[in-house]
Amino acid sequence: MTEFSVHDIKRLLREAAGETDGIDLDGDIGDQTFDALGYDSVALLETSGLIRREYGVDLGDDALFEAGTPVALAEIVNKELTAANPA
């Protein structure tokens, strides 16, 4: 199956919570914290809801906070997707 990437996270963040003025999500932001990217707890909650609806992955309410960055979050989602669909 297709791997869940930072690119997907950017798309979901945009859809769930929009983009902060002065921050370019198209840039190399994978290792920046969600906080630094302008996303607060409600934005992450909404993003987590989108992941659940689109990918069927329920990360729980705290996963995005614990992941902290887009790269770390992509890893977690991939792990869940692999566990749910073993090759």
Next chain:
Amino acid sequence: MVTGVGVTAPNGLGAADYWTATCGGVSGIAETTRFDAAGYPTRLSGEVPGFAAADYLPSRLLPQTDHMTRLALVAADWALADAQVRPAEQPEFSMGVITASSSGGFEFGQRELQKLWSKGGQYVSAYQSFAWFYAVNTGQISIRNGLRGPGGVVVSEQAGGLDAVAEARRQIRKGSALIISGGIDGSICPWGIVAQLAGGRLSTSTRPDRAYLPFDPAAAGHVPGEGGALLVLEELQAARERGARSYGEIAGYGATFDPRPGSGRPPGLERAIRLALADAGAGPDEVGVVFADAAAVPELDRTEAAAIGAVFGPGGVPVTAPKTMTGRLYSGGAPLDLAAALLTIRDGLIPPTANVEPAPEYDLDLVLAPRPKQVDTALVLARGSGGFNSAMVIRSPDQERRKG
């Protein structure tokens, strides 16, 4: 004193457009376009024209805001720009936000409730947690502009617009340097309209020029609208020291509550007017114009005309209701009237009441065409459904200086 004005109104986006339309008798009341109102008894409304939120606000704010909150954020931006204030350069705890609200973000709330019923809880936006809320405009304006001093919301339906500005004045007297106050409201969506229909005061006319006729023998309710105004209020001395331009001063305020129906005691509006005049230290003869609440419900029109007549004498003061061109804007209505009163003082021109043929029994000098007149002191009236009466006296910058 008031140093900045931001307006989003059904007959004009921005204070300049609103004022030009209002003095020209141009109405913003038309068939509702934001949803298909064909199946509803009330099919007209006053929608703010040409507002594309993405032109003014970062995309970060769009998923989390109701339409009326977007209008409020933009009106606050315009009010601050008009006052030439950059909040980032001021101490953040010296500035605050106190707005009025009547219902919160109904359009947003309806959309999320529909998702809840049709798809399930996991489809409801996390932003529903605050986007519907009465205090949401205050919170969003505060966050966007870094105004971390006093924050509050007043909920007293249409009277709330004046009650919020009175609370802002109180906070400035207690030491705040600047408060953004007023109200932007609106819930032109099926849920909002149905809720208002239950109140029994909506007009069911389908003719925009016959649907909202306060003080007219044909008065039969009002048209709902959206928008309002936000004002920048600043402490007098500090504002003068920074060379701010003043639109005028919030000189007096009075608020009363009606007695319970059937009590035999008189309605509270006249007392609210007298309290506001006393608070301003102004006699009735000093008031150059009254902006009426203009309910367009015969019994309420009679009460208001009687209160104005008791204080000013029959036909004793020019009375106007430019809200005949916007519909009633709930908590946004009175702040928009405050803006109109300040612009009347600035330009020496009283805006008209549109479409109305006054019932002679009310004995009002209703302004039916733009009337040139130098006005130093204006009175704005607002009543909220449920018995709220509020009155506010506005004084010109010249008077303000003379009285110190």
